[in-house]
Amino acid sequence: MLFRGQHGIVETAGVVMMTDTPAHPGLISLQGIAKSYQLAGQQLAILNDVCLSIASGDSCGILGASGSGKSTLLNILGLLDLPNCGQYHFAGHDIFNATPDQLAAIRNQQIGFVFQSFNLLPRLSALDNVALPLSYRGVSRHESVEQALRMLDQVGLSERAHHRPADLSGGQRQRVAIARALVGNPSVILADEPTGNLDSTTAQEIMDLLLALNREQQVTLIIVTHDPHIAERLERKILVRNGVVQEAGSL
Amino acid sequence: MSLRVEQSLSQLLHEAFVSLRTLGKRSVLALLGIVIGSSSVVALINIGHNAATDAAMIFKDMGTDTLIAQFPPKDGSSIPMPARLDLQAVRQTVPGIAHIGALTLFSGPIVFHGRTTNANFVGSTPDIKDAMRLVMQQGRFLSNFDANETYGVIGDQLAQALGAPGDPLQLGDRVRINDYLFLIIGILRSQPRAMLMPVQANESLFIPAEGMRRIYATPQIGNVIIRATPGQDMERLAKDVAGALSSQLSDHDADIQVPQQMIDGMTRQSRTFAYLLLALGAISLVGGGVGVMNVMLMNVSERRREIGIRMALGARQRDIRNLFLLEAVTLTAVGALCGAVLGMTAAWLYAWLSGWEFALAVAALPLGVGSTLLVGLFFGIYPAVSASRLQPVEALRDE
Numbered sequence: 109m110l111f112r113g114q115h116g117i118v119e120t121a122g123v124v125m126m127t128d129t130p131a132h133p134g135l136i137s138l139q140g141i142a143k144s145y146q147l148a149g150q151q152l153a154i155l156n157d158v159c160l161s162i163a164s165g166d167s168c169g170i171l172g173a174s175g176s177g178k179s180t181l182l183n184i185l186g187l188l189d190l191p192n193c194g195q196y197h198f199a200g201h202d203i204f205n206a207t208p209d210q211l212a213a214i215r216n217q218q219i220g221f222v223f224q225s226f227n228l229l230p231r232l233s234a235l236d237n238v239a240l241p242l243s244y245r246g247v248s249r250h251e252s253v254e255q256a257l258r259m260l261d262q263v264g265l266s267e268r269a270h271h272r273p274a275d276l277s278g279g280q281r282q283r284v285a286i287a288r289a290l291v292g293n294p295s296v297i298l299a300d301e302p303t304g305n306l307d308s309t310t311a312q313e314i315m316d317l318l319l320a321l322n323r324e325q326q327v328t329l330i331i332v333t334h335d336p337h338i339a340e341r342l343e344r345k346i347l348v349r350n351g352v353v354q355e356a357g358s359l
Numbered sequence: 360m361s362l363r364v365e366q367s368l369s370q371l372l373h374e375a376f377v378s379l380r381t382l383g384k385r386s387v388l389a390l391l392g393i394v395i396g397s398s399s400v401v402a403l404i405n406i407g408h409n410a411a412t413d414a415a416m417i418f419k420d421m422g423t424d425t426l427i428a429q430f431p432p433k434d435g436s437s438i439p440m441p442a443r444l445d446l447q448a449v450r451q452t453v454p455g456i457a458h459i460g461a462l463t464l465f466s467g468p469i470v471f472h473g474r475t476t477n478a479n480f481v482g483s484t485p486d487i488k489d490a491m492r493l494v495m496q497q498g499r500f501l502s503n504f505d506a507n508e509t510y511g512v513i514g515d516q517l518a519q520a521l522g523a524p525g526d527p528l529q530l531g532d533r534v535r536i537n538d539y540l541f542l543i544i545g546i547l548r549s550q551p552r553a554m555l556m557p558v559q560a561n562e563s564l565f566i567p568a569e570g571m572r573r574i575y576a577t578p579q580i581g582n583v584i585i586r587a588t589p590g591q592d593m594e595r596l597a598k599d600v601a602g603a604l605s606s607q608l609s610d611h612d613a614d615i616q617v618p619q620q621m622i623d624g625m626t627r628q629s630r631t632f633a634y635l636l637l638a639l640g641a642i643s644l645v646g647g648g649v650g651v652m653n654v655m656l657m658n659v660s661e662r663r664r665e666i667g668i669r670m671a672l673g674a675r676q677r678d679i680r681n682l683f684l685l686e687a688v689t690l691t692a693v694g695a696l697c698g699a700v701l702g703m704t705a706a707w708l709y710a711w712l713s714g715w716e717f718a719l720a721v722a723a724l725p726l727g728v729g730s731t732l733l734v735g736l737f738f739g740i741y742p743a744v745s746a747s748r749l750q751p752v753e754a755l756r757d758e
Contacts, residue, residue, distance in 0.1 A: 183752050186671065188667075188670070188671055188751040188752045188755065189750075189751070189752040208675070208676055209675045209676070209677075212670065212673050212674060212675040212676075212678075213673065213675075215670075215671060215672070215673045216672065216673020216674075217673070221671045221672070227664070227668045227671075227755075229665055229668060229669075231377055231378060232377065236377070240669070240672055241672040241673055243370040243374075244669075244672065244673040244674050244675070244678055245673070248369065248370075249369045249370050249373060252370075288672070292673070
């Protein structure tokens with residue numbers, strides 16, 4: 109299990125708070141998250157006091173100009189980066205007290221990533237790319253290949269299963285990436301500009317696919333984008349501006 | 360959240376092979392170092408083993424049941440050795456002697472039908488035949504009744520040297536030494552070289568000890584050769600015989616070498632030699648290991664993004680570490696196998712060139728392949744651990 113007897117009391121910013129109490133609604137709960145980098149001897153604040161909560165089955169867009177900190181927010185949400193301070197609970201797990209292995213396990217089982225630049229492994233076939241997350245769960249090769257084939261079929265690429273990413277078009281690559289994100293049956297899909305490298309028709313198709321997954325399988329969808337047309341199609345719009353987060357509806 | 364199971368072995372191997380295949384030329388270069396190291400370990404162990412076997416063979420011909428007595432003069436004494444020793448008395452005092460014979464050595468030219476060659480003349484007592492394990496090819500050996508005859512028994516090689524095409528040396532022929540003609544009554548079968556024997560039977564003419572005076576004015580006994588009955592404690596026997604012999608001598612010591620001791624000494628020597636060769640192999644292996652580390656470090660830095668992706672997909676630090684470690688070991692395993700084949704070939708070639716019997720050293724393959732794999736593991740650890748320590752976000756950021 110992810111908790112290692114840390115159901116104790118943690119002091120944060122002078123306030124004594126109980127951790128892991130049911131006081132954190134929803135799948136994702138961020139409280140007072142801040143992130144800064146040390147760059148050339150200067151402290152560079154990227155995110156300030158971010159409070160955000162996302163419920164299971166939501167579809168959210170994270171919007172903002174480039175450099176606003178939205179990618180950093182996505183990295184933190186996806187457990188790829190740790191915030192400097194604050195509280196982050198993911199599906200009930202306290203992220204600050206999790207070991208790297210536990211974080212890896214959460215990423216593996218709960219989160220599916222879709223990147224702007226697809227991030228498929230060029231050496232592996234589409235099928236092996238999709239099967240990769242399962243291999244980190246101890247699923248046997250035979251079984252993971254079977255599931256990966258099913259997933260490729262779902263995104264309409266079963267005929268390209270043995271092609272290398274280099275032999276696929278951008279839209280096809282992003283479909284493979286989505287299949288890879290979905291193969292582990294995650295509760296959240298985190299997509300970083302998933303249509304950024306695609307033409308508008310293909311972008312439309314990819315968005316349709318992602319929204320259909322959100323609708324039909326209740327997968328929580330979090331999409332980082334600067335495209336208002338994409339944001340339009342999502343239920344929630346979260347604006348990041350100079351490291352501060354605002355919910356568009358609550359303005 | 361359910362507990363995670365380790366990645367299955369088939370998955371791991373599949374990935375290692377996929378990435379090795381794509382590693383391409385660079386891995387071939389790294390392999391070269393590993394192949395050289397591994398093959399030298401395999402070859403050197405095997406060559407060392409064959410050399411030791413060959414050395415042991417030399418002694419085996421003589422047998423470890425044979426003792427050879429020498430008679431160094433006591434310090435300062437210039438009195439020659441006697442021409443006779445009472446070997447019968449020695450045989451009676453010391454139990455456990457099967458055969459005992461004395462040799463009186465001289466060398467010089469021997470002539471047959473006008474052809475001259477140099478030979479050893481061995482004044483022998485009849486028991487020498489069994490003591491030296493001489494085997495007759497034709498005729499018979501000297502007997503007690505031949506003491507005063509000018510009979511000779513000739514070694515195979517010497518007989519060949521004296522004979523000529525169409526005119527071989529045969530039984531009943533006479534060979535001339537100085538002014539004496541010796542009648543050949545026996546020809547010996549060719550003997551393998553016996554390292555410890557004071558005389559090589561193949562190049563010798565055996566004549567009765569009593570007759571040595573005919574070719575040499577002051578014959579003296581050079582060696583006494585003793586063969587023990589089976590199951591004797593050779594060290595004890597050597598001591599007893601030495602004691603019995605020295606009681607007959609006033610101005611000489613009786614010095615007996617025990618073959619087993621010499622075999623042990625030689626084995627020790629060849630072992631030292633093998634260790635030296637092994638050290639050389641180890642050094643080349645370390646060189647190969649550094650090559651592997653180099654390739655793996657480059658591999659890791661080139662695949663930072665891949666590491667980041669894998670981490671995003673749920674790879675733990677140990678999964679990343681195992682991935683690169685397995686690649687390093689697979690790389691070295693390929694090298695080790697090539698090295699084993701190459702090393703065996705080299706050892707076979709060396710044995711063939713040296714005229715040795717090729718024998719597979721039991722330790723060579725497991726030791727050579729095993730040490731190579733260990734080297735791969737050792738030099739693969741650092742790149743693999745440094746890969747696993749990358750932060751996912753840093754690894755992903757790297758374009």
